[in-house]
Amino acid sequence: MTDPILDDIAFLTALRRDLHAHPELGFEETRTSDIVAKLLEEAGITIHRGLGGTGVVGTLQIGNGTRTIGLRADMDALAMPEMADRPYKSKFAGKMHACGHDGHTTLLLGAARALAKSRNFSGTVHFIFQPAEEGRGGAKRMVEEGLFNLFPCDAVYGLHNMPGLDPDEIAVVEGPQLASSDSWRVTFRGTGTHGAKPHLGKDPVTAAATFIASLQTIIGRVVDPLQPAVVSACSLQAGDPKALNVIPDIVEIGGTARAYTPHVRDQLEQEIGRLAQGTAMMYGIAAEYDFIRRIPPVVNNADATARALRAAQDVFGSKVRTSFPPSTAGDDFAFFAGEAPGCYVWLGNGPAVDGALHHNTAYDFNDDAIEHGVRFWTRLVEQELSGDHDAIA
Ligand SMILES: [Zn+2]
Ligand SMILES: [Zn+2]
DSSP: OOOHHHHHHHHHHHHHHHHHHSOOOTTOOHHHHHHHHHHHHHTTOEEEEOTTTTOEEEEEEETTOOOEEEEEEEOOOBSSOOOSOOTTOOSSTTOBOOSSHHHHHHHHHHHHHHHHHHOOOSEEEEEEEESOOSSSOHHHHHHHTTHHHHSOOSEEEEEEEETTSOTTOEEOOSEEEEOOEEEEEEEEEOBOEETTOGGGSBOHHHHHHHHHHHHTHIIIIISOTTSOEEEEEEEEEESOTTOTTEEOSEEEEEEEEEESSHHHHHHHHHHHHHHHHHHHHHHTOEEEEEEEEEEOOEEEOHHHHHHHHHHHHHHHTTOEESOOOOBSSOOTHHHHHTTSOEEEEEEEOOSOGGGOOTTOTTOOOOGGGHHHHHHHHHHHHHHHTSSOGGGOO
């Protein structure tokens, strides 16, 4: 008997390299999504286009199983030049697949093609090809435009390549995987006055200094010491270096906040605001506070992780890691995992060639990982939608 996945590797490798040579930035993935849509349709899979602009959802329903799952691949590249020489180097100046999303798209297409052929499950799988993962809000837009109303899911899965793990190795870990990435702004509003007569005004500069000096007490005194968190003030605007005898009316401060759990994220939002308002009150001035939630943390659900782990152990045998350090980066897969129990796994990409890691001008997805990634997605669907849902308690 032939192995449909093995038979498809040459095609998928050529496809991956073609995608690599034609990188497209977030919400501009027209060529890529045309290829995705065409290949899904050719495999006999129903497609839905237009969610998030260039997003594509392929739906494959087999048998009468009622369980439905979603698998996510991101399609976008980064606005940066490719510096390494390779036969399939980016044809577009200043655009590059430096995060391996060309590989993610290929793996999910490979699984869709294999599953459409083998039809070895009972239920519904949605292949979700999202635009604009790299900070442009593709996942959020797909959700806002009704992804889960149109395609409800009982669980949703994401995968990212990871240098440092072997291409036949995978990490499937319960709990936090990627940090939240949020921004905050504080404006202290006093009454400007002559620098020699501070008693005639209300000085926002001294208030700002007190606020910044107190900021790290949030991590040290409020957040659980066993929970990682970061608060940084990264921007400070006040007065004029050419007017050193003027106390200004306003000081503007901005920064970032990172957390790995929704609870700590809420704490950071509340506490930065409380500190700003409390400091303003102490100095008799006003404070305005804005916390901008950008990307939630990716936290793997226990049940979805157990299901992913079972498929991983089947495909990768002993080369499954169940502990792996979380990344301080973010992934907007978090918006999908906010709508259904989610699990995000790390597929090995081999050693970092010449030290090139994600977002490096020499980075490349490792084609040796294609077969393993396709087998993982395929096995996950076959087990998840086996009709034997109670197998995992
Ligand atoms: Zn990236
Ligand atoms: Zn990425």
